[in-house]
Amino acid sequence: MRAEPSASSRAIWLLLAAFYFCVVLSNRSNAAETEFTDWTPRELALIQSLSLSQLRPPPPSPSNRYADNPSAASLGRAIFNDARFSANGKVSCATCHRQDYGFTDDLPRGLGIGVANRRTMPIVAMAYQKWFFWDGRADSLWSQTLGPLENPVEHGIDRHQVQQLVSLHYAEPYRQVFKGDPTSQPVNQVFANTGKALAAHVRTLMPQTTRFDYYADTLPGQTNGTDILTKSEKPGLRLFVGQAKCVNCHNGPMLTNGEFHHSGTPANGEPDPGRGAAFDALEATEFWFFGKWSDADPDVNSDHIRFLDRDTHKYAGTFKTPSLRSVADRPPYMHNGTFTSLAQVLNNYRTVSGSPLADEIFHGGLSDRDLIDLEAFLGTLSSNSNQIHN
Structure with missing residues (x-):
């Protein structure tokens, strides 16, 4: 007669059986998560083109000879965080461009000395851009940094006060960088140089690698990708590079x-002409590409100005396409901050798709499930979502 197993033996077998079934169920769950149709060669190429690993070093800034000068960036960083450069002594560049919020803020419209008429733009990777502000009314990063200083609802000071503040608090680092005395140089020269130092700092603000980037970089040679993205995020990515055509405007490593495009955003007050009203402002300042204080050679570096499309009717109501990197972390959205969630943005895109105010948006045929998947994918573009999901 066969002996019955002891109580301790039965306990061991029960534990082993339980472990076996947990492993099987876990593997089935993971298999379901990672099950996905193979990417086409076109999709694969587009996905890989969006990876941060494809981002090249920043191009030169021809109108700012100090753009990549570390000492200029150090001076610019100090001024960027200095609230003394404001009428009430409480507003710095960092007040609206918060490092803890993707270098923007959480308000529908920027708040400095007063309330601005547009949302604060994120400034990460501005070194790769050629037009600045929502309407592109500045043609260089250093020119852009000067606008808020003299804007009455942002910093609320003028260039004479900038010269005084630089002379009082930053005379020595200014001399080291610009080889001149801020107390004796022309006020416009000191003002322009302050902008160039600020721009040198902003050029150092770069994005971080995200879960999407890890996924894109694992794809070469693989058929089904990896389990880095979930079963909702992968279809969202497919929509992004395919049917929804998001990649038409949000392309390259900075997305x-x-x-400038029509986005069909509700006016939420007075209509905003956007890019359509920016061309006069572009040349109304001394601090533009062809101005006295530019370091550029206009015969060599000026193609983006020389061949500028100035059709004000075509660009009426258009706004600059923002980067989607970390987009899920920085609501509200659009140039006027009218949407508080990405779900609202995507639903509006579906509603206005194909209308005269959104002729470059192709979300009309997307289902509710598609919008959920798109939003899920957008979440993978944030560096704080780098934990691999299973």
Whole structure:
């Protein structure tokens, strides 16, 4: 007669059986998560083109000879964080461009001395852009940094006050960088140089690698990808590069083409002409590409100005395409901050798709499930979502 197993033996077998079934169920769950149709060669090429690993070093800034000068960047960083450069002594560049919020803020419209008429733009990777502000009214990063200083609802000071503040608090580092005395140089020269130092700092602000980037970089040679993205995020990525045509405007490693488009955003007050009213402002300042204080050679570096499309009717109501990197972390959205969630943005795109105010949006045929998947994918573009999901 066969002996019955002891109580301790039965306990061991029960534990082993339980472990076996947990492993099987876990593997089935993971298999379901990672099950996905193979990417086509076109999709694969587009996905890989969006990876941060494809981002090249920043191009030179021809109108700012100090753009990549570390000492200029150090001076610019100090001024960027200095609230003394404001009428009330409480507003610095960092007040609206918060490092803890993707170098923007959480308000529908920027708040400095007063309330601005547009949302604060994120400034990460501005070194790769050629037009600045929502309407592109500045043609260089250093020119852009000067606008808020003299804007009455942002910093609320003028260039004379900038010269005084630089002379009082930053005279020595200014001399080291610009080889001149801020107390005796012309006020416009000191003002322009301050902008160039600020731009040198902003050029150092770069994005971080995200879960999407890890996924894109694992794809070469693989058929079904990996389990880095979930079963909702992968279809969202497919929509992004395919049917929804998001990649038409949000392309390259920074997920923006840096151009201007109709987005069908509700006016939420007075209509905003956007890019359509920016061309006069572009040349109304001394601090533009062809101005006295530019370091550029206009015969060599000026193609983006020389061949500028100035069709004000075509660009009426258009706004610059923002980068989608870390987009899920920085609501509200659009140039006027009218949407508080990405779900609202995507639903509006579906509603206005194909209308005269959104002729470059192709979300009309997307289902509710598609919008959920798209939003899920957008979440993978944030560096704080780097934990691999299973």
